[in-house]
Amino acid sequence: MKKIDKKKFYFYLFDWANSPYSTVIITFIFSNYFVNVIANSKISGTALWGWTLAASGFIVAVLGPILGQTGDLNRNFSRYFMILATIVISIGCLLLWFAKPINEFIFYTLIIILITNTFFELSQIFYNSKLLDFKNEKSIGQTSGTAWAFGYLGGIVCLLLVLITLILPNQNLYGLDKNDYEHIRACGFIVGIWYLLFSIPFLYSYKSNKLRNNKILFNINFFLKIFSSLKNQNILKFLIARMFYTDGLITLFSFGGIYASGNFGFNFNEIIYFGIALNISAGLGAYILGYLEDKVGSKSVILISLVSLICICTIILLIESKILFWLLGVSIGFFIGSVQSSSRTTLLKISQEKNLNNMFGLYAVSGKATNFLGPLLVASLTTLFESQKAGMASIILFLIVGFIFLYKTKI
Secondary structure (H helix, E strand, O other), X not given: OOHHHHHHHHHHHHHHHHHHHXXXXXXXXXXXXXXXXXXXXXXXXXXXHHHHHHHHHHHHXXXXXXXXXXXXXXXXXXXXXXXXXXXXXXXXXXXXXXXXXXXXXXXXXHHHHHHHHHHHHHHHHHHHHHHHHHOOOOOHHHHHHHHHHHHHHHHHHHHHHHHHHHHOOOOOOOOOOHHHOHHHHXXXXXXXXXXXXXXXXXXHHOOOOOOOOOOOOOOHHHHHHHOHHHHOHHHHHHHHHHHHHHHHHHHHHHHHHHHHHHHHOOOHHHHHHHHHHHHHHHHHHHHHHHHHHHHHOHHHHHHHHHXXXXXXXXXXXXXXOHHHHHHHHHHHHHHXXXXXXXXXXXXXXXXXXXXXXXXXXXXXXXXXXXXXXHHHHHHHHHHHHOOHHHHHOHHHHHHHHHHHHHHOOOO
């Protein structure tokens, strides 16, 4: 295996390692367990889960640029932070085993989600910046798309593992008590071990860029330098566009399983099947449109995907058919995967590959500055109207605003 192939494989493998956290914990399994079992009601559970993700998004928006700038000044910081984040997330997932199905564990569960989700999102700053290692390749879209596809594949395999060993059997493989939801709580254990195990090759081979270690002074110049790149109007417009459409996408993913459960009566098994289908669709979208991106450009791919998502989400809010929801819900994944993949390659192009840790720190802000508004708006409207549909309708607005700003950006 050539050196560049090994580097690519390790880069892909880290996506494989971390995707089950989003898929199993945040989106499909543990979120529904919290909303339907631990919380007092589905309405209050949805609101509390949304407010927790909102708080995490706010913390990431504040810390992201600071950590990114620090990573550009200190060549060892990014690697150490990646290792720390992996350990914290893995341990946090293991601790979810103790999130028992009673109301007394509401805040215990939410604190773990707050901490792990924050470290997860912050670690993506330094992971995304490693795309710089492939800057001399013409197929940067293909590389990014394949990495996302690898991640979605990891989510699928982990979901299958959960399904086969924990959820489906009447007597599960480990003899866990379903009446005490041990088979659900054990999902955190599997995700934690998975995350740690498959992250090791990437973390072991992680090499910082050849930059000298600069003395870091957290003074006014440090903070002014963080936002100096925003003087470029195209960078600013792109980050604003991503700020809105990513808020919509993350909220859609975070509440997708909850919405399926609340409005279409999906049980735990059906949530997993839906998650598998969604991940397959998203992986195919990232992979296929990654190739297309190298031909038509990342902006065109994102715009096409956003229009498709707006149309599909609008229809979903109007339907009652469970079968139709299945078809439309799975098709959402195809375009979400492509938007995520093409967005990070767009930043590489528009930033001219300079100060990438700093740029991806701002990129994290663009994904989180209003990200707390998405879950917050869903939680608030759900509570106000006592309807999950009312909350989910707010997602479409974020996608439309993101489309408008991206359309006006020159890339």
